Amino acid sequence: MCFGFGALWALRLAAAETVFRQGGSESPQRAMALQGTAVAGEFAQRLADRDPSRARPILDYIVQVVNPRSSAGWIELGQLDEAEGDSTGAERCFLQAAAVDHQYLPAWTLANFYFRRGEPEQFWPWAARAASLSADRLADSDLVPLLRLCDGFEADPERLLAHFAGARRIQAAYLRFLIAESRLDDAQKVALKMTGDHSNDPYLIDLADRQLRAGHPESAVPLWNAASGLPAIEPARGRPLFNGELTQAPMNLGFDWYVMRLDGIEPTWRPGELVFDILGSQPERCVMLEQAVYLIPVSFRLRFDYKTGGSPSSGIHWALNSEEGPEIAPSPDWREAAFDLPRAKGMSTLQLIYRRAPGTARIEERIEIRRLILERVAVPGR
Amino acid sequence: MLLRLHTVESTIAALLPVILVLGNAGVARAAAPVIGTVAARGSFVLDRATVSGNATLFEGVTVETKIASSRMDLASGARVSLAAESRAKVYGDHLVLERGEGQWEKAATYHFEARGLTIQPETGYASARVALAGGARVELAVLSGSFRVLNAKGMLVANATAGRSLELEPQVGDAPTKLTGTLRVSSGHYLLTDETTNVTVELTGPGLAQDSGYRVEVTGITDAAGTPVSDASHLVRVSSVKRLGKSRDAAGAAAAGKGGAAGGAASGGAGISTTAIAIIGGVAAAATVGGLAAAGKLTGQPSSAPISR
Numbered sequence: 001m002c003f004g005f006g007a008l009w010a011l012r013l014a015a016a017e018t019v020f021r022q023g024g025s026e027s028p029q030r031a032m033a034l035q036g037t038a039v040a041g042e043f044a045q046r047l048a049d050r051d052p053s054r055a056r057p058i059l060d061y062i063v064q065v066v067n068p069r070s071s072a073g074w075i076e077l078g079q080l081d082e083a084e085g086d087s088t089g090a091e092r093c094f095l096q097a098a099a100v101d102h103q104y105l106p107a108w109t110l111a112n113f114y115f116r117r118g119e120p121e122q123f124w125p126w127a128a129r130a131a132s133l134s135a136d137r138l139a140d141s142d143l144v145p146l147l148r149l150c151d152g153f154e155a156d157p158e159r160l161l162a163h164f165a166g167a168r169r170i171q172a173a174y175l176r177f178l179i180a181e182s183r184l185d186d187a188q189k190v191a192l193k194m195t196g197d198h199s200n201d202p203y204l205i206d207l208a209d210r211q212l213r214a215g216h217p218e219s220a221v222p223l224w225n226a227a228s229g230l231p232a233i234e235p236a237r238g239r240p241l242f243n244g245e246l247t248q249a250p251m252n253l254g255f256d257w258y259v260m261r262l263d264g265i266e267p268t269w270r271p272g273e274l275v276f277d278i279l280g281s282q283p284e285r286c287v288m289l290e291q292a293v294y295l296i297p298v299s300f301r302l303r304f305d306y307k308t309g310g311s312p313s314s315g316i317h318w319a320l321n322s323e324e325g326p327e328i329a330p331s332p333d334w335r336e337a338a339f340d341l342p343r344a345k346g347m348s349t350l351q352l353i354y355r356r357a358p359g360t361a362r363i364e365e366r367i368e369i370r371r372l373i374l375e376r377v378a379v380p381g382r
Numbered sequence: 383m384l385l386r387l388h389t390v391e392s393t394i395a396a397l398l399p400v401i402l403v404l405g406n407a408g409v410a411r412a413a414a415p416v417i418g419t420v421a422a423r424g425s426f427v428l429d430r431a432t433v434s435g436n437a438t439l440f441e442g443v444t445v446e447t448k449i450a451s452s453r454m455d456l457a458s459g460a461r462v463s464l465a466a467e468s469r470a471k472v473y474g475d476h477l478v479l480e481r482g483e484g485q486w487e488k489a490a491t492y493h494f495e496a497r498g499l500t501i502q503p504e505t506g507y508a509s510a511r512v513a514l515a516g517g518a519r520v521e522l523a524v525l526s527g528s529f530r531v532l533n534a535k536g537m538l539v540a541n542a543t544a545g546r547s548l549e550l551e552p553q554v555g556d557a558p559t560k561l562t563g564t565l566r567v568s569s570g571h572y573l574l575t576d577e578t579t580n581v582t583v584e585l586t587g588p589g590l591a592q593d594s595g596y597r598v599e600v601t602g603i604t605d606a607a608g609t610p611v612s613d614a615s616h617l618v619r620v621s622s623v624k625r626l627g628k629s630r631d632a633a634g635a636a637a638a639g640k641g642g643a644a645g646g647a648a649s650g651g652a653g654i655s656t657t658a659i660a661i662i663g664g665v666a667a668a669a670t671v672g673g674l675a676a677a678g679k680l681t682g683q684p685s686s687a688p689i690s691r
Binding site: 046052075079082105108109115116138141142143145 | 419423428429430432433438440455
């Protein structure tokens with residue numbers, strides 16, 4: 001049934017095109033008579049694709065006689081006018097399309113037209129209308145072309161969003177647009193308005209990670225705390241460690257733990273615990289785990305629980321900014337230990353490393369760690 | 383719950399698909415200049431975002447068609463169509479075809495790039511179709527006017543006029559030059575206009591005098607540093623000459639002597655195989671019969687079988 005209808009449609013289009021191409025003053029009418037109004041819009045578009053100069057009379061015929069409510073026909077005519085430099089004619093056609101069709105396409109077309117004309121006063125109402133009509137037909141990521149137009153007229157995020165009356169969907173799409181454009185300062189302004197909606201958390205986390213990598217931890221912290229879903233880090237108050245209880249799998253992002261991909265070491269997370277199976281083929285020295293921590297200039301101690309296999313030497317050390325602490329003593333049973341961090345301030349990197357001890361073979365065993373707490377300590381004489 | 387951490391990373395990646403997709407866009411686009419408009423029956427993809435109907439084109443945007451073709455009206459006056467299932471990066475003065483097939487009209491200064499080849503018009507109202515075929519082949523069909531094809535180093539590798547169809551394929555490594563045509567003498571210089579590419583070269587090497595006036599196939603090396611006479615585009619140092627006819631080809635020589643533009647077409651009528659393959663500037667070229675020019679594939683249908691040689 002569908003195939004038959006499609007074939008009939010194609011045959012009527014082909015017949016109409018043949019008649020039209022034969023020319024003559026009556027050809028538009030004869031072509032239309034062959035197909036009726038149902039396929040008029042598509043026929044006009046095909047002609048405009050192939051032969052714009054000859055498409056004009058039949059487009060005129062369609063919108064004046066056959067189907068004045070053919071928004072596709074009006075839009076095609078407007079595009080022909082614009083391509084020929086007739087902006088007034090183009091505007092008239094596009095507005096007529098919007099008058100007969102209150103759906104998305106005419107609004108989107110007019111927003112584009114006024115953008116190209118450089119007329120922001122006319123642009124914004126149509127952009128807002130296109131955005132409001134896009135919800136059921138465009139994925140959020142497909143709002144990027146509209147946002148690019150908006151951004152061309154208004155670079156200030158708050159003023160841009162004001163044109164959309166705080167529409168959350170536009171806000172979220174605009175945040176993603178700004179992140180993709182690497183405009184972190186603008187993205188920060190938008191993101192801070194969105195911290196209550198957890199559907200945006202992946203984007204806030206992503207922005208926090210980018211801010212951190214860009215050397216802006218003060219911008220990263222509030223986003224991270226709003227979206228990470230775990231107790232907040234408070235570097236200024238001496239609480240810089242994130243996910244110390246290992247209650248969630250390390251994200252390898254932002255302020256969370258980074259578990260390194262290494263030959264010869266297989267890491268596993270389970271709630272509350274990280275396990276490293278060291279296979280003996282690991283590098284002589286390698287970082288197994290690290291986290292970016294923002295330190296104020298006081299003394300810190302890392303407390304943690306761990307256990308190892310039966311090797312006489314673990315080769316495992318904690319380090320801050322590659323400055324190693326003492327080797328973790330082998331312990332087949334859970335044991336509490338501590339690492340006094342070397343004095344540092346600002347962004348630092350806390351690392352768990354393996355280094356083969358001189359005179360020993362590379363170890364083959366399992367290291368487990370849990371309950372990591374980084375706390376301020378008063379150290380006499382420091 | 384146990385979780386291998388390599389799997390955790392994959393999970394996080396899956397949580398952020400839009401970020402990753404958009405993140406690849408990278409550079410700021412807001413300041414990119416407007417270069418024209420694009421329209422299609424239905425939807426198409428603009429820098430990875432699906433768009434309905436029409437849109438504004440910015441410098442460097444990637445346009446990707448789905449089941450329908452699209453047309454672009456550029457500020458330069460050129461009109462470009464992309465067939466269904468095609469993709470191109472579009473600039474104000476050129477288009478880089480990345481997949482499928484494109485056609486441009488009123489080309490003027492607008493040119494196409496495809497697989498390292500530059501296809502540029504010689505006349506303002508030239509039009510042509512270009513398609514990416516299997517392997518590394520590029521198909522060119524000139525509909526009106528004339529076009530020049532340059533290799534990645536800017537060296538002329540083909541001239542094509544209305545009605546001509548060529549298949550072009552950049553070669554890997556230093557492919558020797560191989561040309562076919564009538565060897566003629568002009569002011570003491572040996573010239574040959576290749577029947578496939580319509581490119582005229584000056585030949586140097588021993589023993590050329592005895593083949594003058596004959597239709598020959600020459601193999602050699604293009605001397606990029608050498609300066610040819612004004613009628614020729616390249617200087618070719620010949621390593622071998624193969625005479626293809628038993629008598630001097632007066633008609634062919636005359637045609638070539640008039641500038642060579644008619645060489646390919648005239649030769650076809652004189653029994654030259656359309657399977658003749660030329661290699662020049664590291665690009666192999668073969669004339670095709672019908673091909674894109676006759677296929678009329680820019681009708682919203684995806685490209686079908688490759689053109690046979």
